[in-house]
Amino acid sequence: MTAVLTRVGLALGLPVVLVAVWWFASAGSTDFFFPPLRTIVEVFGPTWFGERLVDDVLPSLGRLAAGYAAALVLGVGLGVLIGSNRWVRAVTEPVLEFLRAIPPPVLVPVLMLVAGIGNGMKILVIISGCVWPILLNTVAGVRAVDGVLEDTCRTYRIRGTLRWRHLVLRSASPQIVTGARQALSVGIILMVISEMFAASSGLGFTVIQFKDGFQIPEMWSGVILLGLLGVLLSMLFRVVEHQVLSWYHGSRTAQKER
Amino acid sequence: MRRHLAALLLAPALLATAACGSDEGQSPNAGEADKVTVGVIPILDVAPIYLGVEKGFFEKRNIDVTLEQAEGGAAIVPAVVSGQYQFGFSNIVSLLLAHSEGLPVKMVSNGNNSTGVDGEDFAALMVSADSPIETAADLEGRTVAANTLQNIVDTAVRASVRKAGGDPTKVKFTALPFPEQPAALASGQVDAVFVVEPFQQAVLGQGGRTIASSYVDTAPNLTVASYFTSQRILSENPELVKRFTQAMQESLSYANGHPDEARAIIGSYTNIARDVVARVTLPKWPAEVNRDSVQRVADLALEDGLLKEPAKVGDLLP
Numbered sequence A: 001m002t003a004v005l006t007r008v009g010l011a012l013g014l015p016v017v018l019v020a021v022w023w024f025a026s027a028g029s030t031d032f033f034f035p036p037l038r039t040i041v042e043v044f045g046p047t048w049f050g051e052r053l054v055d056d057v058l059p060s061l062g063r064l065a066a067g068y069a070a071a072l073v074l075g076v077g078l079g080v081l082i083g084s085n086r087w088v089r090a091v092t093e094p095v096l097e098f099l100r101a102i103p104p105p106v107l108v109p110v111l112m113l114v115a116g117i118g119n120g121m122k123i124l125v126i127i128s129g130c131v132w133p134i135l136l137n138t139v140a141g142v143r144a145v146d147g148v149l150e151d152t153c154r155t156y157r158i159r160g161t162l163r164w165r166h167l168v169l170r171s172a173s174p175q176i177v178t179g180a181r182q183a184l185s186v187g188i189i190l191m192v193i194s195e196m197f198a199a200s201s202g203l204g205f206t207v208i209q210f211k212d213g214f215q216i217p218e219m220w221s222g223v224i225l226l227g228l229l230g231v232l233l234s235m236l237f238r239v240v241e242h243q244v245l246s247w248y249h250g251s252r253t254a255q256k257e258r
Numbered sequence B: 001m002r003r004h005l006a007a008l009l010l011a012p013a014l015l016a017t018a019a020c021g022s023d024e025g026q027s028p029n030a031g032e033a034d035k036v037t038v039g040v041i042p043i044l045d046v047a048p049i050y051l052g053v054e055k056g057f058f059e060k061r062n063i064d065v066t067l068e069q070a071e072g073g074a075a076i077v078p079a080v081v082s083g084q085y086q087f088g089f090s091n092i093v094s095l096l097l098a099h100s101e102g103l104p105v106k107m108v109s110n111g112n113n114s115t116g117v118d119g120e121d122f123a124a125l126m127v128s129a130d131s132p133i134e135t136a137a138d139l140e141g142r143t144v145a146a147n148t149l150q151n152i153v154d155t156a157v158r159a160s161v162r163k164a165g166g167d168p169t170k171v172k173f174t175a176l177p178f179p180e181q182p183a184a185l186a187s188g189q190v191d192a193v194f195v196v197e198p199f200q201q202a203v204l205g206q207g208g209r210t211i212a213s214s215y216v217d218t219a220p221n222l223t224v225a226s227y228f229t230s231q232r233i234l235s236e237n238p239e240l241v242k243r244f245t246q247a248m249q250e251s252l253s254y255a256n257g258h259p260d261e262a263r264a265i266i267g268s269y270t271n272i273a274r275d276v277v278a279r280v281t282l283p284k285w286p287a288e289v290n291r292d293s294v295q296r297v298a299d300l301a302l303e304d305g306l307l308k309e310p311a312k313v314g315d316l317l318p
Helices: A001-026 A037-048 A050-084 A086-100 A105-114 A119-143 A148-157 A160-194 A203-212 A216-244 A246-257 B002-016 B044-055 B073-081 B092-101 B154-162 B178-186 B199-205 B214-217 B231-238 B237-258 B259-269 B272-279 B289-302
Strands: B034-040 B063-071 B087-090 B105-111 B123-127 B143-146 B172-175 B194-195 B210-214 B224-232
Touching: A001 A037, A037 A050, A037 A216, A050 A086, A050 A119, A050 A203, A086 A119, A086 B178, A105 A119, A105 A160, A119 A160, A119 B237, A148 A160, A148 B224, A160 A203, A160 A216, A160 A246, A203 A216, A216 A246, A216 B210, B034 B044, B034 B073, B034 B237, B044 B063, B044 B087, B044 B105, B044 B178, B044 B224, B044 B237, B063 B172, B063 B237, B073 B087, B073 B092, B073 B105, B073 B224, B087 B092, B087 B105, B092 B105, B092 B154, B092 B224, B123 B199, B123 B214, B143 B154, B143 B178, B154 B194, B154 B210, B154 B214, B154 B289, B178 B194, B178 B199, B194 B199, B214 B289, B224 B231, B224 B237, B224 B289, B231 B237, B237 B259, B259 B272
Parallel strands: B034 B063, B034 B087, B143 B172, B143 B194
Antiparallel strands: B087 B224, B105 B224, B123 B194, B123 B210
């Protein structure tokens, strides 16, 4: 019980201190562009918990979910293919390194020509950034399949779907999850960026509109909302990760205890 | 766009400096020329100030002008208020919004006006050749591209829709930079665009049709943009502001009277091809702000819900 309290205390300690510092340092601020935190907090509710939740926040999250899911399927699928075949790997690796080095924001104008300015373009932008950490981690994970396990599978003639599911994907899953975690934060960034181009709804769009309309406290509240969403999504991710990788964490703990 | 991004990314770092205000102002030195930086947008509209600097209208009033190019009025306003620039150029809706939110801005000179001639303005609401849209009223339920939202562009487009008997609240706007609008229109991604020169020529070149001259529909001889400063500069150095205004007025009148020289200078600070510069429709550059038109725009902005309460236009005007 005390251990749990300590952990919660440690996790919340710094944020509480930072918020307090911000609150008091900005309390008397008359600077137009850095309003007191109190003002920002006051506008937060009215700004976001109304029409905007449906008109802007949900579309943003929808596009993020779609892009992220597509990147997961694409990344894991291609990753398994590339990772398990030496020739494919040799051919694709230089290209992959090149592609992943391109910052997705510069692709936006290009994607706009190909996919227009609607949701498709925004989802493509998210995919174009999220897919790389997943893909490359999957490749690494698939390559690092334990040799003894592989031999065992072969000995028992475990082949096809069974082998993919229980040997390849299973042993690559810790790496895949690592990639997926990186991709999530990339996805949030790209969700915002994609909405700064040719948008008419979304969180990034709304924040820019507040800036252009000189509604600075509202703009800050959007920035804070994005941060909170990031925290929420990473907590959600941790829950999912716990489910998916329970066998892995279990085996690690068992090894340590030995 | 990069600027927006940078603003978001830098926000936490800037927070640390929130408590300390900026103290760098311009201290007037007797005898020496006053150094001022003016934030402008690299478009046709600001030709007079480039011409005025070249002609020495500022120098002879002891002002040493540096022109800094920025993305739009909404980006220039913060720079002027923070003292980074002493003067700036902005469309009047951004100024009205800034003023209504409590930013201490003050117009000091006219910027540019519409030609006042329907169908022959430097900006136009346009559709593609095969579009079924005939008038601005047909834009109900359609998507219009505007370079940024909440500025003079969407206000003017709504004015056209209203004038044509349509419901402006039913028009959807998408923020799209001017250079990308002709392609977006051609490929049908948007139903209409509101473009200024030289992009008007680009849309005409691909067969586009003008359905309204929105700046003309907004108000007769509309003042589209103006030069402005901050209340601090105004109270600390009213005499400098006065000289700047005089130099601007001379520049505006000169540019208005010498369109060929204006065209020549446009070629120097933009990348517009020479033959296009020769073709474009120039804005008008009267020396005085059209006060009635600013009031009209303020009324429209209130009607559109951009402004939450009636603007104190008198406080903003020079």
